[in-house]
Amino acid sequence: MLDDFFCGFRMRFSTNYTTSWINLEIEIAMGCTMSPILFLMAMEVILKAAEGSAGPANLDGGCSMPPLKAFMDDTTIICSKEGETWRMSVRLDDLMSWCRMEFKPKKSRSLSVRRGKVDEATTFTVAEQQIPIVSQEPVKSLGRWYDYSMKDTRRGAETLELASESLLAINKCGLKGKFKIWRLQFHAYSQTFMATLSLRYLLLHSRSNTS
Secondary structure, three states: OOHHHHHOOOOOOOOOOEEOOOEEOOOOOOOOOHHHHHHHHHHHHHHHHHHHHOOOEEEEHEEOOEEEEEEOOOOEEEEHHHHHHHHHHHHHHHHHHHHHOOOOHHOEEOOOOOOOOEEEOOEEEEEEEEOOEEEOOEEEEEEEEEEOOOOOOOOOHHHHHHHHHHHHHHHHHHOOHHHHHHHHHHHHHHHHHHHHHHHHHHHHHHHHHHH
C-alpha cells in the first residue's frame, strides 16, 4: 500500500525554464500527511538501535539523562565520556548510511566540557568530516543560541529583540488587518513562546542543580 502511495511522487523546478519531471525517491514531500509520520517512525527505530552504544549521561546530584535526545530530524548526543560520544556518533552514522540518509557536519556542532570549562581541543567527526565546535560557530536550536560562554545572561534581551522584530515585520507587511492578526497569533506568538519556554526550562534546570 505504501509503495503504491509513494511510487507516483514526482516534482519539477521552474526558474528561467521548467525541468522535466523527476521521481522523488528521498526526503519528505512537502504537504504529504504520511511522510512526517513515517519519518518519525523510522527515526525512532534508528535511535533505539543506537542508544545502547552509550550509557546515560551522569549529571550533578545523582541525576542522569538519556544519551540521545531528538526532535524531528534534530538529534543531540549527550555523553559523560569522550569514548562513548565517539561510539554513539559512529553508530548513528552507520545506521543513517544504511537508511540512505546522512548527517550534515557543517550544520552540526560539538561541545566538550571538562571540569566546568569548555574544552576546545576535543573535536568529533561524522561522515569523515569534522564537526565545528560551538566556540567557532554558535548554533541556534528551538529558539535558543548556544555558544562557548555557557551562560544565559542575554536570553531575556534576545527574546525581546525577537518579539520586536516579529512585530515590526508584521507591521511592514502588505497584509490587511485580519491577516496581520492571524500572523501575529500563529507565527509571532508561537515563535516568542518557544523562546520563553526554553528560557524558563533553563532557569528551572539551573535552580534544580544548585538547590
